[in-house]
Amino acid sequence: MKGIVSVIGKDRLGIIADVSTTLTEQSVNIVDLSQTILDDYFTMVMLVDLETMKCSFKELSDELEKCGQRLGLSVKIQHQSIFDAMHNLEYGGFNR
Amino acid sequence: MTNLQSVLETIRMIEKENLDIRTITMGISLLDCIDSDGEKARKRIYEKITRLAKDLVKVGEDLEQELGIPIINKRISVTPISLIAAATSEEDYTAFAQTLDKAAMDVGVNFIGGFSALVEKGYAKGDRILIQSLPNALASTERVCASVNVGTSKVGINMDAVRDLGHIVKEIAERTKDNCSIGCAKLVVFANSVEDNPFMAGAYHGVGEPDAVINVGVSGPGVVKAALEKVEGESFDVVAETIKRTAFKITRVGQLVGEEVSKRLGIPFGIMDLSLAPTPEIGDSVARILEEIGLEACGTHGTTAALAMLNDAVKKGGIMASNHVGGLSGAFIPVSEDEGMIAAVNSGALTFDKLEAMTCVCSVGLDMIAIPGDTPASTISAIIADEAAIGVINNKTTAVRIIPAIGKDVGDALNFGGLLGYAPIMPVHKFSSEKMIARGGRIPAPVHSFKN
Numbered sequence: 167m168k169g170i171v172s173v174i175g176k177d178r179l180g181i182i183a184d185v186s187t188t189l190t191e192q193s194v195n196i197v198d199l200s201q202t203i204l205d206d207y208f209t210m211v212m213l214v215d216l217e218t219m220k221c222s223f224k225e226l227s228d229e230l231e232k233c234g235q236r237l238g239l240s241v242k243i244q245h246q247s248i249f250d251a252m253h254n255l256e257y258g259g260f261n262r
Numbered sequence: 263m264t265n266l267q268s269v270l271e272t273i274r275m276i277e278k279e280n281l282d283i284r285t286i287t288m289g290i291s292l293l294d295c296i297d298s299d300g301e302k303a304r305k306r307i308y309e310k311i312t313r314l315a316k317d318l319v320k321v322g323e324d325l326e327q328e329l330g331i332p333i334i335n336k337r338i339s340v341t342p343i344s345l346i347a348a349a350t351s352e353e354d355y356t357a358f359a360q361t362l363d364k365a366a367m368d369v370g371v372n373f374i375g376g377f378s379a380l381v382e383k384g385y386a387k388g389d390r391i392l393i394q395s396l397p398n399a400l401a402s403t404e405r406v407c408a409s410v411n412v413g414t415s416k417v418g419i420n421m422d423a424v425r426d427l428g429h430i431v432k433e434i435a436e437r438t439k440d441n442c443s444i445g446c447a448k449l450v451v452f453a454n455s456v457e458d459n460p461f462m463a464g465a466y467h468g469v470g471e472p473d474a475v476i477n478v479g480v481s482g483p484g485v486v487k488a489a490l491e492k493v494e495g496e497s498f499d500v501v502a503e504t505i506k507r508t509a510f511k512i513t514r515v516g517q518l519v520g521e522e523v524s525k526r527l528g529i530p531f532g533i534m535d536l537s538l539a540p541t542p543e544i545g546d547s548v549a550r551i552l553e554e555i556g557l558e559a560c561g562t563h564g565t566t567a568a569l570a571m572l573n574d575a576v577k578k579g580g581i582m583a584s585n586h587v588g589g590l591s592g593a594f595i596p597v598s599e600d601e602g603m604i605a606a607v608n609s610g611a612l613t614f615d616k617l618e619a620m621t622c623v624c625s626v627g628l629d630m631i632a633i634p635g636d637t638p639a640s641t642i643s644a645i646i647a648d649e650a651a652i653g654v655i656n657n658k659t660t661a662v663r664i665i666p667a668i669g670k671d672v673g674d675a676l677n678f679g680g681l682l683g684y685a686p687i688m689p690v691h692k693f694s695s696e697k698m699i700a701r702g703g704r705i706p707a708p709v710h711s712f713k714n
Contacts, residue, residue, distance in 0.1 A: 172273055200266045211269045223328055242273075244330035251518040252511040253268040260522045 167216045168197065168246040169223075171230065175239020177208035185212070185241060188233045192226055193218045208239070213246065276331050279484035280546045281512060283519050284539050285335040286322050287460035288315050289467035289475040289532060292341040292376075300350040304361040307346070311338060311365040311374075314474050314529070319370040321526045325519055333519065338366060339465035339477075340376035348388025355392050359399035359406045366405040375407040375465035380455070381423045382414045383704070393423070396430050400445035401437040407463035413453035413650040415657045419705040424650065427451055428643030428699065432666055435635070439668035442676045446665040447630065451646050453653035453660045458533045459589040464626075464661060475532035476524045477589060480516030481539040482508075483548050486572075490554045501555060502575045509536055509579025517584040535589025536580035537625055538572075540600035542683035548572075548593050549602025549612075560602055561612030569593060570623035590659060592625025598678060598685035599630055607686045614688050622652050627661035632676045632685035635668040642666065644695030647705075655708055 173185055182201075189196060194214050201210035219226060227243050234241030250257035275281040295306035319336045326333045340362065347355045359377050366374035377399055379389040396408055410427060413419035431446055438445035450464035457468020460477035467475070489508040493500050513536040524531035540548045549560035555568045573592040581587050595617065597603045606612035614631070621627040627649050633642075646662045653660030667676050667687050676685045 170269055172269060174270075174273075202266060204270070209266070209270065211266050227327060242330060245328045247518055248329045248331060248515060249269055249272050251514040252272050253265075257514070257518075260518060260525070 169214050169216050169243045170246050170249055171212040171214055171241065171243045173210040173212075173234070173239060173241050174207055175234075175237070177203065178237065181208060181237055181239070182210070184233055184237055185230070188229050189214060192229065193220045194226065214243070275482065275485045279482065279488045280541075280543065281482040281485050281515070282332040282334050282480075283478065283516060284481040284537075285337050285460050285462070285479040286318065286333060286519065286523055287337040287339055287465055287477045287479065288318055288529065289339045289458065289471055289477060290314055290341075291467055291471065291473045292343075292346045293469070296346055296349045298349050298351070300347070300352045300357065303346065303350060304358060307340075307358070308361050308365050311340070311362070312368055315369040315371065317527060321523055325522060329519070331515060335373070336371050337460070337462060337465065338369070338371050338374045339460070339467045340374065341467050341469065342376055342378035342380055344379035344386070344388035344392040345469070347392065348386065353391060354398065355395040356398045356402060359395070359403045363403035363406050371405070373405050373407050373462040375409070375462050376467060377406050377408040378410065378466040380411045381420050382411055383417045384420060385423070393426060393430060396449060397433040397437045397445070400434050400448055407448045407465065409450040409452055409455060409464045409466060411452045411455040412646065413654045413705070415454055415654050416707060416711050418707040419453065419647065419650045419654055421647065421699075421705055422702045424643050424647050425699050425702055427646060428639035428641070431642050431664065432639050435666040435668050442678050443665050443668055444678060444682070447663065447678065447682055449663065451662045453650035454658060455661075456589060456659055460535050461537060461539065461590060463663065471532070472530055474529045476520055476527065476529050477532045477535065478516045478520035478523070479535045479537055479539065479589065480512055481537060482512045483538045483540050483551055484545040485512060486538060487545075487547075487551045487554050490551065498571060502571055505572060505575035506579035509576045510583045512536060513580040513583035513587075531586070533586045533588030534580070534584035536576060536587070536591050537589065538576060538593040540594065540596065540603070541681055542599055542601050542604070544601055547600045547602035548595055549600050549606055553602065559609055559611035560606040561616045565616065566619050566623055569595070569620050573624055590625045594626060594629060595620055595624045596630035597688070598632065598676070598683040599681060600683070604684055604686060607688060614690055618648060618652075621649060621660055622656060626659055627653070629661065629663050630665070630682065630685060631663075632665045632667045632687045633690050634671045634687055635666050636671070637666050637690055638694070638696065640694065640696040640699040641690060643699040645690070647699070651705070654705075
């Protein structure tokens with residue numbers, strides 16, 4: 167099971183470090199990462215593996231939200247399947 | 263990995279353009295709850311609903327969190343109560359409505375549909391009693407939704423029922439007048455009603471459906487409008503294609519949610535209904551899509567063509583995105599629930615007659631329209647008859663959900679609040695339809711119904 171972490175907001179020092187630490191604390195592995203500056207906003211999307219996650223999805227989601235509050239930007243996690251369903255013709259359902 | 267642009271597009275649709283799963287509706291058959299003793303039947307009904315739907319709200323909330331998309335409503339539809347209650351000797355079915363209301367409240371769903379009767383070819387015993395019970399049932403419950411099907415393309419229109427419902431609609435308005443006649447917002451009079459519609463107030467669980475089923479309704483007028491903003495001035499070929507692609511994406515999310523809810527609850531997935539269902543919020547309006555296509559205001563000349571194209575493109579986009587598309591799928595055009603429609607009525611651009619024309623090509627019918635409180639019952643019946651005729655002749659679902667605003671007239675408004683919104687009172691024709699409606703009987707099936 168994989169998740170997509172999206173980080174959107176004003177650029178500042180240590181965003182990647184802080185988000186990565188939050189994920190690492192819960193044994194969530196970052197599989198892929200892509201970032202850009204869009205309309206002056208720092209925009210980062212991470213593909214993460216939730217198989218080894220130590221906490222529940224809700225707890226991870228809450229932790230990331232707190233991390234976002236610390237950094238003053240939006241940090242969210244969503245199941246990868248919603249993006250697959252919308253954008254990949256050959257998507258494989260909820261648990262791929 | 264899904265690319266950055268796609269991820270951001272999805273997030274933008276949800277956060278800025280009001281993409282949401284409008285409803286997860288669990289259809290529940292009550293056929294095995296029938297008993298000649300009304301008390302026993304109601305006990306079984308309550309037990310079955312609360313047993314099957316006990317985790318519906320929780321599963322909806324879990325998925326909302328995991329997928330990061332709002333799931334606005336969790337609802338239930340049941341077998342038409344006229345069929346279930348007919349086995350009893352009771353002469354008023356209000357107690358059945360109250361049982362449904364309590365079951366809905368106890369499992370935490372906001373509406374339960376199926377206080378319904380299918381009378382297109384005539385009244386059976388239970389149908390007549392149910393229709394007579396409507397004012398009392400809707401005045402004494404909060405979450406119960408009712409519907410009556412008065413016509414089909416196969417059998418024609420039951421004009422006795424059309425006549426009776428004119429009076430019933432007025433009585434419901436009167437009984438609930440202290441609360442904006444809200445009872446009328448919970449009664450839909452259909453032609454060609456569908457058995458797997460997840461949207462309220464017209465949802466019921468057809469007799470051909472399985473014991474229980476999950477149907478999902480997804481919405482996103484704001485997403486379609488935003489997509490069209492990017493193709494300003496382009497031809498209709500481009501506009502239709504843009505709507506199709508957008509509809510595909512939206513429907514895919516509904517399909518995902520439906521499959522997963524079904525798996526978690528252990529109840530089969532029925533259908534996916536992609537209906538552009540507006541809300542009174544800014545940025546969630548079907549009228550504004552039509553205006554984006556190039557109309558100064560919704561309701562002016564060209565509106566019917568734009569809506570026809572929209573409705574068709576939505577269906578085409580949705581069909582490939584789901585393994586079973588059903589329900590009503592298309593564009594809803596309720597007045598009170600659509601910020602752009604309300605504005606169009608207030609500016610004089612949108613009239614009752616134009617709305618009727620629009621119902622020939624939209625996915626349902628005359629919806630959430632407030633009319634003067636002194637409108638005669640026969641005029642309401644005539645409005646229902648016109649709408650049913652459009653559905654029956656054109657092989658489509660049509661419906662009437664109108665609210666006579668007791669003690670109010672054109673220039674006033676009803677403010678329901680919430681998703682039901684705000685309805686400026688629209689004028690109707692003053693010339694009488696009394697003698698036409700008094701005829702009763704049945705309008706025969708149209709010639710194109712004989713296909714065997």
